[in-house]
Amino acid sequence: MAEKGFLSLILHAHLPFVRHPEYEEFLEERWLFEALTETYIPLLLMMEKLWEEGVDFRLTMNISPTLCSMLEDELLQRRYVHYLEKMIELCEKEITRTRYHPQFNQLAYMYYHIFTQSRHTFLDKWKKDILSRFRALQEKGKLEIITCGATHGYLPLLAYQPAAVRAQIKAAVASYRCIFKRQPKGIWLPECGYFEGLDSYLKEVGIKYFILETHGLLFSRPRPKFGVYSSYYTPAQVAVFGRDMETSKSVWSAKEGYPGDYNYREYYRDIGFDLDYDYLKPYMPSVGSRIFLGIKYYRITGPGKHKKPYNQAQALEKAAEHAGNFMFNRQKQIEYLYSKLGGRKPIIVSPYDAELFGHWWFEGVNFLDFLIRKIYYDQSDFKLITPSEYLRLYPRNQKIRPAASSWGWKGYSEVWLNGSNDWIYPHLHRACELMHTLARHKKVSFLKKRVLNQMARELLLAQSSDWPFIMKTGTFTQYVRKRFVEHLQNFYTLYYQFRRREVEEDVLRILEDKDNIFPEINYAIFA
Numbered sequence: 001m002a003e004k005g006f007l008s009l010i011l012h013a014h015l016p017f018v019r020h021p022e023y024e025e026f027l028e029e030r031w032l033f034e035a036l037t038e039t040y041i042p043l044l045l046m047m048e049k050l051w052e053e054g055v056d057f058r059l060t061m062n063i064s065p066t067l068c069s070m071l072e073d074e075l076l077q078r079r080y081v082h083y084l085e086k087m088i089e090l091c092e093k094e095i096t097r098t099r100y101h102p103q104f105n106q107l108a109y110m111y112y113h114i115f116t117q118s119r120h121t122f123l124d125k126w127k128k129d130i131l132s133r134f135r136a137l138q139e140k141g142k143l144e145i146i147t148c149g150a151t152h153g154y155l156p157l158l159a160y161q162p163a164a165v166r167a168q169i170k171a172a173v174a175s176y177r178c179i180f181k182r183q184p185k186g187i188w189l190p191e192c193g194y195f196e197g198l199d200s201y202l203k204e205v206g207i208k209y210f211i212l213e214t215h216g217l218l219f220s221r222p223r224p225k226f227g228v229y230s231s232y233y234t235p236a237q238v239a240v241f242g243r244d245m246e247t248s249k250s251v252w253s254a255k256e257g258y259p260g261d262y263n264y265r266e267y268y269r270d271i272g273f274d275l276d277y278d279y280l281k282p283y284m285p286s287v288g289s290r291i292f293l294g295i296k297y298y299r300i301t302g303p304g305k306h307k308k309p310y311n312q313a314q315a316l317e318k319a320a321e322h323a324g325n326f327m328f329n330r331q332k333q334i335e336y337l338y339s340k341l342g343g344r345k346p347i348i349v350s351p352y353d354a355e356l357f358g359h360w361w362f363e364g365v366n367f368l369d370f371l372i373r374k375i376y377y378d379q380s381d382f383k384l385i386t387p388s389e390y391l392r393l394y395p396r397n398q399k400i401r402p403a404a405s406s407w408g409w410k411g412y413s414e415v416w417l418n419g420s421n422d423w424i425y426p427h428l429h430r431a432c433e434l435m436h437t438l439a440r441h442k443k444v445s446f447l448k449k450r451v452l453n454q455m456a457r458e459l460l461l462a463q464s465s466d467w468p469f470i471m472k473t474g475t476f477t478q479y480v481r482k483r484f485v486e487h488l489q490n491f492y493t494l495y496y497q498f499r500r501r502e503v504e505e506d507v508l509r510i511l512e513d514k515d516n517i518f519p520e521i522n523y524a525i526f527a
Contacts, residue, residue: 003345003380003381003383004334004335004338004345004346004381004382005334005337005338005345005346005347005381005382006334006345006346006347006348006382006383006384006385006390007247007330007334007347007350007382007383007384007385008058008060008241008347008348008349008350008384008386008387008390009058009059009350009368009384010059010060010061010062010211010349010350010387011043011059011060011061011062011351011354011357012061012064012148012188012351012353012354013035013039013040013061013062013064013067013354013355014066014067014148014353015031015032015035015064015066015067015070016031016066016151016152016464016466017066017070017151017464017515017517018031018032019070019073019075019076019514019516020514021075021513021514022514025079025286027285027287027291028476028479029076029079030083030291032067032070032076032080033079033080033083034294034359035355035359036071036080036118036122036130037084037087037114037115037118037294038294038355038358038359038362039354039355039358039359039365040071040130040354041121041122041130042358042365043357043358043368044130044133044134044137045121046365046369047059047137047142047143048133048137049369050142050369050373051137051140051142055372055373056142056376057142057372057375057376058142058143058144058383058384058385058386058389059142059384059386060143060145060146060386060387061134061143061144061146061354062145062146062147062148062187062188063131063134063145064147064148064149064188065147065148065149065150065151065171065172065175065176065517065518066151066464066517068131068175069175069516069518071130071131072179073516074128077128080122081119081122081123084115084118084119084122085119086282086283087111087115087283087293087294088112088115088119090280090293091108091111091115091295092112093279094108094111094112094271094295095108095109103309103311104297104309107297107309107312108295110312111294111295131180135179135181138180144186144386144388145176145180145184146184146185146186146187147172147173147175147176147184147186147188147207148172148187148188148189148190149168149169149172149189149465150167150168150170150171150175150460150518151168151460151461151463151464151517152190152191152464152465152466153168153190153460153463153464153465154190154191154193154406154413154463154465154468155189155190155194155195155198156193156195156198156404156413157413157416157417157425158428158432158463159195159197159198160425160429161428161429161432161433161436162201163432163436163439163526163527164429164432164463164526165198165201166201166204166525166526167432167456167459167460167525167526168190168460168463169187169201169202169204169205169207170205171456171460171518171525172184173205173206173207174518174520174521174522174525175518175520178520183206184207185207185208185209185387186207186208186209186210186211186387186388187202187207187210188210188211188351189210189211189212190465191407191408191415191416191465191469192211192212192213192351192405192406192407193405193406193416193465194210194212194216194402194403194404194405194406195404196401196402196403196404199234199235199236199238199240199402200236202236202238203238207238208238208239208388208391209231209239209240209387209388210238210239210241211240211241211242211243211349211351211387212240212241212242212243212402212405213242213243213405213406213407213411214228214242214243214244214248215403215405215411216242216402216403216404216406217232217240217241217242217400217402217403218242219403219405220232220401220402220403221403222400224242224398224400225398226341226344226346226398227242228241228242228244228245228349229244229337229341229346229348230341230344230346230394230397230398231347231387231390231391231394231397232397232398232399232400232402233397233398233400234399234400234401234402235399239387239391239397240400240402241347241349241387243349243350243351243407244348244349244350246329247326247330247350248350248351248352250326250329251350251352251356252352252356258322258326258361258367259356259360259361259364260300261300261318261322262299262300262301262302263299263300263311263314263315263317263318264299264300264319264361264362264363265296265298265299265300265310265362265363266296266298266299266300266307266310267296267360267362269296269298269307270292270293270294270296271293271295271296271297272284272290272291272292272293272295273290273292277290280293296310296362297309297310298310315362315363316363316366318363319363319366319367319370320370322367323367323370323371323374324370324374324378326371327371327374327375327378327379330348330381330382331379331381333348334346334348334381335381345393347385347387347390348382349387372384415468415469416465416469416472417468418472420468420472420474421467421468421471421472424467424468427462427488428459428463431459431462431488431491431492432459432526434495435455435456435459435491435523435526436526436527438452438455438495438498438523438526439452439456439523439524439525439526440527442524447503447505447508448498448503450508450512451494451497451503451508452523453521453522454490454494454508454511454512454515455491455494455495455498455523456521456522456525457515457517457518457521458487458488458490458491458494458511458515459487459488459526460517461487461515461517462484462487462488462491466480467480467483467484487515490511490515493507494507494508494511
C-alpha cells in the first residue's frame with residue numbers, strides 16, 4: 001500500500017562562534033565540546049548505524065556556518081580532545097568514589113563509556129574530521145544538509161541595510177560550497193525570522209526553499225489552501241514550508257512534551273554543584289566559579305527538589321514508548337489530512353534545535369533512533385522525506401505572500417528587540433553603511449583587501465542573533481556584551497586604518513588569527 005503522506009524531520013545545529021586562542025582555556029568553548037559529546041557525535045553514530053543496517057531514512061539538518069567553522073578549527077579540535085581526557089579522568093575518580101553505591105557506580109561507568117567512546121570516535125576513527133562524515137551521509141542520499149545565515153544574523157532587524165541581509169546569505173552559501181562541495185538547496189532562516197521581500201534575496205543565490213514558523217505561513221496572503229501541510233511558492237518563486245504545531249508541542253513543551261517525563265534524566269542536577277569544590281577544582285574554570293560538568297545522576301522524578309537516581313534502562317523503555325506514540329499520532333494525523341486534501345499527500349514539517357536531542361533531552365537521540373526504525377519497520381502509512389524531495393513530488397504549488405514572523409516569545413521579533421538589547425542595532429546599521437561604501441572599492445592592494453575582508457568578518461560576527469538573544473535571557477550577559485563591543489571595536493580599528501592608509505599589519509594579523517572564520521570570504525558581498 002502506498003503511503004498517504006510524509007514526515008520531514010529538520011534539525012537546526014547551531015552555536016555562536018566562540019574561539020579564544022589568547023587564553024589557555026575558555027569557559028564558553030565548552031558549549032561546543034558539550035554539544036559534540038552529547039548531540040553531534042551521537043547523531044552521526046545513529047545515522048551511520050541506520051545506514052549500515054539497511055534502515056531507509058531521510059533527515060534534513062542545518063549545520064550553521066559558524067558551527068562548521070568551529071568543527072574545522074584545529075585549535076578547537078585539540079582543545080576538545082583535552083576536554084574529553086579531563087572528563088575521562090573525572091569519571092575514573094567517580095567510579096572509585098561511588099564504588100559502594102551500585103546505582104551511582106553504574107552511572108559513573110555509563111559516563112566513562114560516553115567520554116571514552118567520544119574520544120575514540122572523534123580522534124581515532126574520524127581523525128577529528130566530523131564534517132566529512134555528515135557530507136558522506138548527504139552523498140548517500142540519507143541526509144539533506146541546508147545552510148543558515150552566515151553568523152545567524154537576525155535578518156528582519158538587519159533589513160534596514162539590504163547589504164547586511166545579502167552579506168549574511170552570500171557568505172553562508174559560499175561557506176557551504178567550500179565545505180560540502182555543492183549548492184545548498186534550502187536554508188534555515190535564523191530564528192525563523194522572515195520579512196516581506198526576503199525571498200528575493202534567497203532567489204539571488206539559488207536557494208530553493210526555507211522553513212517558517214506556523215503563523216508566518218497561516219497568515220499569508222492569500223490564505224494557504226492546505227494549511228501548513230503542503231509546500232507553497234513565494235512571489236520570488238522560492239518554496240516555503242510551515243512548522244506543524246502538534247509535533248512541535250509533543251517535543252518542545254515542558255509540561256506536555258515527552259522530555260518532561262519523570263523517568264528521563266534531570267538536566268539541572270549536576271555533580272558540578274552537588275560535590276565538594278576542592279574535589280572538583282581540577283575540572284572547574286580557573287576563575288573559581290562552579291559550572292555544570294555534564295555528569296548527572298538523577299532523574300526528573302517530579303516537580304520538587306527531591307530526586308531519585310537515574311535508571312537508564314527505564315528511561316530507554318520510555319523513549320521507545322514515546323517514539324511509538326509519536327508515530328501512532330502521525331499515522332492518525334496523516335490519515336485525516338489525506339482525506340481532506342483532495343488526493344494531495346500532506347507533509348508534516350517538524351523542525352527542532354538539534355541540541356535538544358542528547359544535550360537538553362538526554363534520551364532524545366535514542367528517541368529519534370527508535371522513531372526512525374519504527375517508521376521503517378512497523379507501518380506503511382507515511383514515510384520520512386526531505387523538503388526538496390517533496391518539491392520534486394509536487395513541483396506545482398499555490399503562490400502566497402508569507403507574513404513577517406519569527407519563532408520565540410510572541411512570534412514577532414520581540415526576543416531580539418527589547419529593552420535589554422535594542423541599543424545594538426544603530427551601531428550595526430552604521431557599521432554596515434560604512435562597510436557597504438568601502439565594499440565598492442574594486443581595485444585595492446593585497447594588504448588592503450585583507451583589511452576589508454577582516455572588517456567583513458568582524459561585522460558579520462557582530463550581527464549574530466545569539467548576542468541579543470542571550471542579553472534577553474540574562475545568562476552570560478557580560479560575555480556577549482563584551483563580544484559585541486569587541487567585534488565592532490575591531491571593525492572600526494581597521495576602518496580608520498584603511499581610511500588613513502596606515503595599515504598596522506601586526507594588528508591585522510592578530511585579528512585574522514583570532515577571528516579566523518570564513519577563510520574564503522570576499523568583502524564585496526557587502527557591495
